[in-house]
Amino acid sequence: MKKITLKISAFLLLTMFALQVQGQALYTVEGTYKISTSGLSPNLYVTVNTSTGAVEWAEELPGDDELQLWTIQNHRTPASAGLMEITGNITGLGTITLCTGDDSAHPAQTLIARPGDPVSVAYDGTSDPISYSGDYSGLDQFQRRKAKVNAEGLADATGSNPSDGNNALFLRNTLGTNSRYGVIPAAAGDPVQFDGGGIDVLQFHLVTPLSIVDFDTSSIFISNPVNEVLSIKGLTDNVKQVSVYSLLGSEVLTKKLSSKSDINLDVSGLSAGMYIVKLQGDNGSFSKKIIKQ
Known part of the structure; x- marks a missing residue:
């Protein structure tokens, strides 16, 4: 009886630990992630709708479905320090880049996925790119940030910022970095939107880190x-x-x-x-x- 009690206690502790980790899923390293809401039941995930090409919230798909996998890494030509690019790779579509919809109505923005890699920007020695030329430059740069949470990783203005990772996301277009994830979806199918209001919590579920173990360039x-x-x-x-x-x-x-x-x-x-x-x-x-x- 004592052994059974110990096993049940261990199971409950592991279950509680798993739930806590899930509630505190953070961006920690460059890698491939699933990006979800926090505190909803069920949580919704940033997803590519291949029928419409839109980026929207959806319930988690089985396994590591490519429609919900996003590679987050330092931007190849950031407009300023700390900016990241977020890309996916969809069968039949190839590489897609998460972008703002346009360069207007800042800071209210709806995210979209555009075909191809993030665009590299040429600079003329100042802080301004030489030209945007109608490409995605300045529309595909994101900034990892922190939002205060409680012990379960849920948004709490009286809580504290996570010390070992990031749980919030800002975006940058040519008008600045004042737009952030702060529009919690009401239902699956809602667009992924950013605004200039409060900072809400995102969960970054690490699937695969980008490291020399997975992508070894030492011999190249x-x-x-x-x-x-x-x-x-x-x-x-x-x-x-x-x-x-x-x-x-x-x-x-x-x-x-x-x-x-x-x-x-x-x-x-x-x-x-x-x-x-x-x-x-x-x-x-x-x-x-x-x-x-």
Whole structure:
């Protein structure tokens, strides 16, 4: 009887611990996350609606469904320190980037998913990009923040900020960073909206961290500077695609890989200047700037 009691007590402790962890799911490291509300029953998740292309709240899908997986990492060309990019990868759609809907009505914004990677921005030595040129630049940058919570991780103005991670999200467009997640959805199917009101709590459920364990670049050599040929050696099986982008975000070269191999890309047709080489894998990506002479 004593053993049964101990087993039941252990089960209850583990259950309580699991619930507490779920209530305190935080952004801690660059990685792939599910992003959900906090305190709803059930909680709703940031989801891509493939029928409409919209980003909306939905109940959690079974398993690690790609419609609810978001890779969060430091932005490749942040307008200021601490800004992040949030991307997904959907079968049939490819890479999608979480963005603000437009650059107006700040700070009220509805999030959308646009095709392709976040756009790299060229700077002229000041704080302002040279040109936005109608691309996504300035519309795809987010900032991790903290909101006060109680011991269960639920919003509480009298509580305290989490010490070991982030539970809130701001966004930045060309007009500033005053917009934050603060519009709690009423039901599944509601759009994901930000406003200038109170800071509400989001849960960041880590699925896979982006680390050298999952995306090892230690053996990879990328020639730099380059003239006629861009050589990449030491590629691992994890690298599925190599792309080259201009600093304005235009993809100028791409090559899909089916197996581990060294590659040589003809870049003789590219103008002299700086470019970004991106290695894309199942568990993340790695980017490096190169100079074409």
